[in-house]
Amino acid sequence: MVSAGFPSRALNARAGLLLLCLGSLAASQIEVCTSRFWFNYRHVANTLSVYRSVKRLGIPDSHIVLMLADDMACNPRNPKPATVFSHKNMELNVYGDDVEVDYRSYEVTVENFLRVLTGRIPPSTPRSKRLLSDDRSNILIYMTGHGGNGFLKFQDSEEITNIELADAFEQMWQKRRYNELLFIIDTCQGASMYERFYSPNIMALASSQVGEDSLSHQPDPAIGVHLMDRYTYYVLEFLEEINPASQTNMNDLVCPKSLCVSTPGHRTDLFQRDPKNVLITDFFGSVRKVEITTETISLQPHSGIVESRYKEDHMDEELIEPLKYAEQL
Amino acid sequence: MAAAGAATTDLEVIRGKRSALFFAAVAIVLGLPLWWKTTETYRAPLPYSEISGLNALQLRLTVPVTVVFTRESLPLDDQEKLPLTVVHEREIPLKYKMKIKCRFQKAYRRALDREEKALSLGSLQEAESMLVEPQEQATGSLTVYVISEHSSLLPQDMLSYIGPKRTAVVRGIMHREAFNIIGRRVIQVAQAMSLTEDVLAAALADHLPEDKWSADKRRPLKSSLGYEITFSLLNPDPKSHDVHWDIEGAVQRYVQPFLNALSVAGNISVDSQILYYAVLGVNPRFDPASSSYYLAAHNLPHVINPVESRLGSSAASLYPVLNFLLYVPELAHAPLYIQDKDGAPVATNAFHSPRWGGIMVYNVDPNAYNASELPVRVEVDMVRVMEVFLAQLRLLFGIAQPQVPPKCLLSGPQSEGLMTWELDRLLWARSVENLATATTTLTSLAQLLGKISNIVIKDDVASEVYRAVAAVQKAAEELAAGHLASAFVASQEAVTSSERAFFDPSLLHLLYFPDDQKFAIYIPLFLPMAVPILLSLVKIFLETRKSWKKPEKID
Numbered sequence: 001m002v003s004a005g006f007p008s009r010a011l012n013a014r015a016g017l018l019l020l021c022l023g024s025l026a027a028s029q030i031e032v033c034t035s036r037f038w039f040n041y042r043h044v045a046n047t048l049s050v051y052r053s054v055k056r057l058g059i060p061d062s063h064i065v066l067m068l069a070d071d072m073a074c075n076p077r078n079p080k081p082a083t084v085f086s087h088k089n090m091e092l093n094v095y096g097d098d099v100e101v102d103y104r105s106y107e108v109t110v111e112n113f114l115r116v117l118t119g120r121i122p123p124s125t126p127r128s129k130r131l132l133s134d135d136r137s138n139i140l141i142y143m144t145g146h147g148g149n150g151f152l153k154f155q156d157s158e159e160i161t162n163i164e165l166a167d168a169f170e171q172m173w174q175k176r177r178y179n180e181l182l183f184i185i186d187t188c189q190g191a192s193m194y195e196r197f198y199s200p201n202i203m204a205l206a207s208s209q210v211g212e213d214s215l216s217h218q219p220d221p222a223i224g225v226h227l228m229d230r231y232t233y234y235v236l237e238f239l240e241e242i243n244p245a246s247q248t249n250m251n252d253l254v255c256p257k258s259l260c261v262s263t264p265g266h267r268t269d270l271f272q273r274d275p276k277n278v279l280i281t282d283f284f285g286s287v288r289k290v291e292i293t294t295e296t297i298s299l300q301p302h303s304g305i306v307e308s309r310y311k312e313d314h315m316d317e318e319l320i321e322p323l324k325y326a327e328q329l
Numbered sequence: 330m331a332a333a334g335a336a337t338t339d340l341e342v343i344r345g346k347r348s349a350l351f352f353a354a355v356a357i358v359l360g361l362p363l364w365w366k367t368t369e370t371y372r373a374p375l376p377y378s379e380i381s382g383l384n385a386l387q388l389r390l391t392v393p394v395t396v397v398f399t400r401e402s403l404p405l406d407d408q409e410k411l412p413l414t415v416v417h418e419r420e421i422p423l424k425y426k427m428k429i430k431c432r433f434q435k436a437y438r439r440a441l442d443r444e445e446k447a448l449s450l451g452s453l454q455e456a457e458s459m460l461v462e463p464q465e466q467a468t469g470s471l472t473v474y475v476i477s478e479h480s481s482l483l484p485q486d487m488l489s490y491i492g493p494k495r496t497a498v499v500r501g502i503m504h505r506e507a508f509n510i511i512g513r514r515v516i517q518v519a520q521a522m523s524l525t526e527d528v529l530a531a532a533l534a535d536h537l538p539e540d541k542w543s544a545d546k547r548r549p550l551k552s553s554l555g556y557e558i559t560f561s562l563l564n565p566d567p568k569s570h571d572v573h574w575d576i577e578g579a580v581q582r583y584v585q586p587f588l589n590a591l592s593v594a595g596n597i598s599v600d601s602q603i604l605y606y607a608v609l610g611v612n613p614r615f616d617p618a619s620s621s622y623y624l625a626a627h628n629l630p631h632v633i634n635p636v637e638s639r640l641g642s643s644a645a646s647l648y649p650v651l652n653f654l655l656y657v658p659e660l661a662h663a664p665l666y667i668q669d670k671d672g673a674p675v676a677t678n679a680f681h682s683p684r685w686g687g688i689m690v691y692n693v694d695p696n697a698y699n700a701s702e703l704p705v706r707v708e709v710d711m712v713r714v715m716e717v718f719l720a721q722l723r724l725l726f727g728i729a730q731p732q733v734p735p736k737c738l739l740s741g742p743q744s745e746g747l748m749t750w751e752l753d754r755l756l757w758a759r760s761v762e763n764l765a766t767a768t769t770t771l772t773s774l775a776q777l778l779g780k781i782s783n784i785v786i787k788d789d790v791a792s793e794v795y796r797a798v799a800a801v802q803k804a805a806e807e808l809a810a811g812h813l814a815s816a817f818v819a820s821q822e823a824v825t826s827s828e829r830a831f832f833d834p835s836l837l838h839l840l841y842f843p844d845d846q847k848f849a850i851y852i853p854l855f856l857p858m859a860v861p862i863l864l865s866l867v868k869i870f871l872e873t874r875k876s877w878k879k880p881e882k883i884d
Contacts, residue, residue, distance in 0.1 A: 060637045098638075111837070120834045127647060134551070135535055167781050174773035175831060176535075244631065290629045292669050293679040293687060296716040297723070297746045299583055 028133045032067040034145035034154045041225040042216050044072045046144045046232040048094040049086045053239040057285035067103035086228050102129050110160045117168045135176035140283045147187030166196040173199040182283045186231045188213040191265035203271040207231030208262035215261050230260045244285045250275040349865040373791035379798050380775045383768045391432045391811035392523045393470040399440045401477030402501025412438040431524050466495050469753050469813025473515050475501045488736040489518050493748040517734035522750040532758035536765050549727025552759045555596035555648040562603045566659030571704040576601045579711035586745040610635030613662050622665045629680050652686035653718045664692040679717045687721035719746045756817045763820035767801050770827040790833045797826035
């Protein structure tokens with residue numbers, strides 16, 4: 001499987017999931033890579049590329065839930081440790097300096113993914129592992145890995161079906177955890193995953209139709225594996241030209257068959273707005289609402305009369321603690 | 330011999346038939362219900378009818394107002410009618426499924442002697458200090474004093490005055506329709522101090538359809554059990570500026586009284602930090618006219634995201650975090666001013682973002698650079714900073730300027746920065762918001778359970794749902810009775826219980842079996858057992874039918 005020049009047709013999906021949630025018109029993102037093993041390098045590279053693009057467009061890490069099922073950067077087979085490249089000749093290191101992986105390795109399971117989506121998380125979960133979205137958030141969910149007709153494989157041992165995904169989105173809708181949702185999936189037979197959605201305000205894009213395989217892009221002789229999948233590669237080329245103020249809309253996000261070889265699919269019937277009115281930056285970027293402060297409160301400077309019994313231990317707390325992940329094996 | 334053999338086989342055949350029938354009976358009567366019962370998802374009973382009844386809940390918000398008339402404020406024949414109670418009820422026109430009615434219950438009475446004495450004093454401050462103590466007034470209630478038409482307590486052209494502690498003063502009138510006119514003035518004042526349509530619209534902003542974009546409505550923080558406030562000092566250039574701020578003292582003196590006043594609304598904790606080498610994401614432009622740097626208004630939204638990742642707010646707590654940043658610009662970009670849309674520098678040099686926090690730019694006094702060498706010691710003037718931060722805090726909490734009636738004098742700001750009736754307005758808004766949220770959550774849960782059949786409801790989840798429903802009903806009752814404090818507590822409990830029930834980890838429908846998988850599991854177990862039973866039943870039935878028909882043929 002690790003031979004160059006062999007378009008991957010395996011059905012193992014290690015998806016990267018990127019969920020981007022935009023709270024208060026911010027976008028939130030969930031990005032999931034569900035694939036394990038070194039030869040699925042390209043799935044991790046897919047996910048990290050999308051992660052990097054959305055960070056460049058202004059989404060902070062607190063709004064991104066990044067799930068990577070295997071560690072490629074520190075894999076013993078990686079000839080260039082601490083890097084994950086998305087383009088041959090090692091042009092672009094998408095691992096970067098400030099990547100923040102929220103769910104790593106064996107924590108990427110169907111159960112955890114569904115818990116993140118529906119919010120039914122044990123109370124001890126830290127904030128960075130939660131999807132803190134509200135009814136004004138636009139969420140982007142990006143999944144990649146190996147899939148089949150109606151399912152997506154997680155960790156080479158379990159799978160998530162399209163019905164479970166549709167039910168999870170319905171639960172999100174009932175609790176108004178999203179305003180609009182963009183679902184992008186890059187796997188074989190990806191279109192089958194969005195067939196069963198029934199909640200409103202969902203737009204779905206897939207890299208291939210049912211019965212088709214999604215193909216990988218190019219192998220790199222130095223690293224020895226395929227670096228990216230075609231659909232994500234061309235989506236990323238498109239995103240590289242977007243800046244936070246651009247006005248391109250969703251209709252421009254199209255991968256022609258000559259480049260992608262598979263036929264990308266999309267589903268917009270559940271979406272209320274017309275796709276040509278939907279800006280890319282609605283989902284991929286975020287612009288906060290800001291107001292100038294015009295008034296002040298006048299305070300009389302007290303001459304040191306301390307009346308309140310104020311506890312000192314509220315202040316001077318060490319705020320930036322290293323996040324410790326619970327051992328979830 | 331043959332007859333005996335035939336008789337025994339007959340007996341065996343009959344016994345065989347009976348045992349086959351018995352097997353079939355046991356399988357169908359016992360086995361089938363047992364299998365059905367043991368494989369269904371466990372659902373503890375839930376009060377579905379009460380949950381759907383909550384949607385049609387009529388909220389009546391009662392504000393108890395005590396109207397006190399002094400001797401000269403009313404014509405004599407009207408004074409004979411005191412004490413009496415007048416009720417003013419109005420429905421708030423909001424496009425929301427819950428009908429909300431606002432009810433002002435005015436209890437008119439005569440003034441006591443000491444109140445007469447207090448109101449005949451010269452100035453408002455003296456009068457207020459002599460009047461009723463604030464502890465005696467329940468949360469949500471108001472007292473309005475009606476003074477005579479010619480009293481000098483109020484300035485001549487002013488008709489009313491709103492005080493800081495749930496009291497107001499209104500001018501009386503000697504007129505035939507005195508009660509009506511004074512009643513209208515009292516209602517105007519009472520509405521400004523408690524409930525108006527915009528307060529409720531802001532509270533329900535998340536639940537109403539998004540038809541207009543109003544800055545006021547989208548600004549306040551959502552109701553939560555607690556908040557975390559973080560003050561951060563950003564020093565991007567420690568080589569030039571050695572910045573010191575007495576944040577502990579400032580919080581103790583200025584912020585803590587405000588938070589103590591707000592403590593009813595939630596559990597608020599404060600922390601602070603200093604960040605070095607933290608830059609804003611936007612490069613300021615140079616303005617040669619004033620030889621200073623400026624940040625244009627349209628660049629401000631891009632300032633927050635790059636700096637937010639350095640703040641560490643996600644590690645602090647699970648409550649919503651409000652960040653207040655004080656930025657001391659680096660020497661190369663000093664002084665730095667924030668410009669509004671018209672290009673004029675903002676007086677406060679600060680801006681805020683709804684539901685996030687505020688940023689203020691603190692310029693170092695240029696005289697400090699003359700004498701000494703770098704780094705220059707900078708002592709931050711905490712009063713100036715806290716004035717801005719407290720104003721931003723008020724805005725972020727949704728404590729907006731009230732709609733005062735015309736010719737009304739509003740009391741000056743208090744040392745805590747918060748007037749008691751402003752807190753009441755916040756509590757009204759929060760109670761309504763909590764009830765709306767709790768109702769939506771419970772209704773969504775009921776709808777979900779109808780749609781997805783694989784969700785398990787355990788007993789403790791069911792008890793949370795019952796508790797939430799009871800709390801919503803209790804809160805509605807307390808609101809109708811005018812007890813704001815207990816209504817707020819009940820509404821918070823309703824929200825907590827409903828959220829806990831909805832987001833309980835055990836509800837996850839992980840074990841989803843599509844129909845074809847169900848067949849695949851059951852067929853190998855049941856088919857081998859069912860086939861002989863069914864076939865023998867069919868055989869028995871056919872033989873029995875044949876034996877019934879035979880006697881007819883012979884006859």
